Amino acid sequence: MSRILTDRQAIRQWVEARGGNPVLMDVPDGSKSRTILQLAFGQEPLNAGNDADQDRVGGFQLVSWEEWLTALETGNLALMVSDDPSGGNEAEYNFVERH
Structure with missing residues (x-):
């Protein structure tokens, strides 16, 4: 079963309950750039080290919840999310147009 989340707190709670973090990536789009939204799951070790690129996940940048x-x-x-109890803690989601 799916539901659509628009409330900031509900989105954050759903993502964090599954070990997720907000990430953004600016990609070239003609003469401009566009921002791609994504969620990274299971990335908590990134912030534990002192690596120069610890805020990067495959080109995506970890950002604050406010920015995301x-x-x-x-x-x-x-955010359209799956709340299927048979799926365990799997993070099944899609971005959909807000109505």
Whole structure:
């Protein structure tokens, strides 16, 4: 069963309950760039070390919840999540247009 989350606190609670972190990536788009929203799961060890690139996950940058949620709202997006109890703690989600 799926549900659509638009409330900032509900989104953050759902992601954090599954060990997720907010990430953004700016990618070239013609003469401009566009920001890609993503969620990274199981990345908590990144912040434990002193590596220069500890804020990077495969090109994505770990960001604050405020920055990520603002980008989500600016893009008029919501988070559609699966709450299927048979799926355990798996993080099944999609970005959908906010209504």
